[in-house]
Amino acid sequence: MSAASASRTLISYVSRWRSGRVTKVGVVLLVAVVGLALIGPLINTSSPTAFLGAPLSPPSRDLLLGTDILGRDLLSRVLHGGITLISLAVLASVAGTIVGVSAGVLAGLRPGRTGQVIMRAVDLLLAFPAIVLLLVLATGLGPGPTTVVIAAFIIQLPGAARVYRAATLEVANLPYVESARLRGEHGLAFVVREILPNIARTLAADTGNRFTVSVLLIASANFLGLGLQPPAADWGLMISENRPGLYQQPLGVIVPAVLIAILAISVNMVADSLARRDESL
């Protein structure tokens, strides 16, 4: 296949170069934001909850970003405010992916009664709007990080299960999977050997998506006051706290908002290029 394969290698070369650039930018941004969130609390700045100046004072030499609406050091709050958001989002999205993959793959491999029961249960979850579910859970369990994680997990479950079921259905009847059945392959070994590696691309792309949704959801929950409670430093919470002072001291809203946006975008860039990197399928 000289001509076609030559052109194929060329195409893959070009796309790798392109996705290479996207990957690089994505990785740099992701490392920067996550690094800031992880190392931030270790940097010896002033306490994020101490009142250090007049509320909404502009940046100065002592307070590089100025102060927030209550006169706390904005820089210190930014440095401390990412770690909870990111860890809660990781927790929610990992849990959502694990349960979603299990449910989706099972439903895809047993399209009969088992699959129907799983998918109808998933549809039931889908019927609740995200914010309503969050409010119900907050009423039942009380506001707090646990509530937010559980809510984020439940909210992503239906989407994850659907995506993985569709991906499984696509490979479930391919000859190599049938050939595995003909040699009596079954159970977990069958899933791990034949299904999971071949839906890995979907998995990679979707996990990025899950994480972004979790980040935004947790940030909104905190913004609404259903997650972390004041005076804790948190990017989502900061946006809501400093909103009234937006005109006097815009940095109090802009900095955390931009960080959340960079986090969401960079995760997607990395996940996307991971999914695209593989030319073999």
Added chain:
Amino acid sequence: MSQRVDPSQPLAVVVEGLEVALATGGRVVAGVDFVARSGEVLGIAGESGSGKTTTVLALLGHFAPGLEMVGGRIYIGGRLLNGLSERHLRSLRGRLISYVPQDPASALNPSMNIAGIVSEPLRSQSAVSRETRHVAVSSALRAVDLPDTPRFLRLYPHQLSGGQQQRVAIAMAMVREPAVLVLDEPTTGLDVITQSSVLGAVERLADRTGVAIIYVTHDLSVLSEVADRVMIMYCGQVVEEGPVADVLRNPRHPYSRGLARALPDLHHPGTLRGIPGTAAGPTERSIGCVFVERCDLAVPQCSTVRPALEVLDGGHLVRCTEVHRLAPTLELSEVNRDSSASERDLLAVNAISVRYPTRAQPLIALRAVSLSVRSHEVVAVVGQSGSGKTTLARAIVGLTPPSDGEIVFDNQVLSRLTRRRTPQQLRDIQFVFQNPYLALNPRRRVRSVVARPAQLLRALSKRDAYREADALLDLVRVPQALRDRYPWQISGGERQRIAIAQALATRPRLLVCDEITSALDVSVQAAIVELLRDLQHRLGTALLFVSHDLGLVANIATRIVVLHNGEVVEEGPSSQVLEDPQDAYTKELIASAPSASQTASPEVPGEGRTTR
């Protein structure tokens, strides 16, 4: 046929010294010259990588990404194409030259009806009136033997048979009355009877409209039915060219001879022989003759001096300096059709039926089909697409559960479902899939793919299973270098060998092969069939060989079962079925099978499924 080549006809295509190169420097097409006259069908044959598709796409001014035309001149209908802008070229496509891609189903927009599809190329010309458009559509449809009734024009692609879809695609290409029509493997994927109807339509099309047709294929036997002249390409060069009867019956280039030997022929079953080695990639070709590494006639100077195209008698051109050393005709060894099979039935299929539930009424794929396979026997199941032959094969291994009847293997009734069968039963019957590109898990290395069944069903340790895998890969002749690669890094023919090795890893007593060569090049196909025959002799495995290709079947089977619309219409020893068919459908199937040794095309009344 060849008398139709009329030297007084204008030259519709003139290609001089065409060279197409990779950006990295390798020549994909290295100096190709040819002409095609109006009303003529020129066949271009060659295997994957021969540069045939690149050559014809160059006629349309189209090059795959990374390819560039670096030399030569192309004239279509007297116009020089060189140096025209992409916009200008686009305006010429369809008007001067048209292209019909390989897969008819994907070439037609499923949401448009026939009238819309065929008139689509006219839509870009705003000046064309409705009536003119209608007349053009009608005449294009009639030119390919399709009806132009209002009822037919309102049909959608999915309501047509494969052959009709392909003819609609051709009509669409013909609607602007181009001077040249390029057909790229238009009958690949169609069964013989449908194929034969499309070929008939193509041949008449050239006669009626005077269009020059360039027919690209890897299948020489198809060219015997349709082409006036044939050009054989190898590694970007024309190695042989001439009138169809001369080239196919009396090929002179060693490569063409290899191809002819690799071609299964219903009327001359003989041992198929693949061509050893693989074609060199564009950057690794010899400075001498491009075929030198695989040639058994090669002399030292072949690898240093590139031979020129030499003119033999009657317009027959050959690019080989050693051509005089070849005997003028080919001898084929006669296949031994004696059944050395034992009398005991290994597999007995008793009156199985398969129904696919659909909303309206169940589709019956198999109707009370019975057959038996004895130990060490090769039984072929033949039929065109839709005959139920693949369903039958899948039912036997339990992938498609039958609704009635029973399958007995070695005196045990097998469960309808694979997962209810015992490990021993799974071991005994293995399956090789049609599409080698999908039959191997892309995430597992070759050795692991082959070792796995032995680990699972024969409870071998990992080390023993890997040793067994190596032995099997030796047996199917997969080189060491490929064994640690992933399947997607390997060619189709090698993959099919690996799939066979994988199936043999359980030491099955029956191997069910479902159309296992239909996705492969002829020389590769020959090598696979040769391998199967050899394995069957050495291992004594019984084979159930499902195929649409009677020529191929004639080469391997001891008994033939003919399926038609889900029923067995004929069954018997190969020689009897092929030479003295009793059933009308079998006769039609045999008459439609293209045969390189018989260049006169048989007339075939119709095709399997028509809407008329």
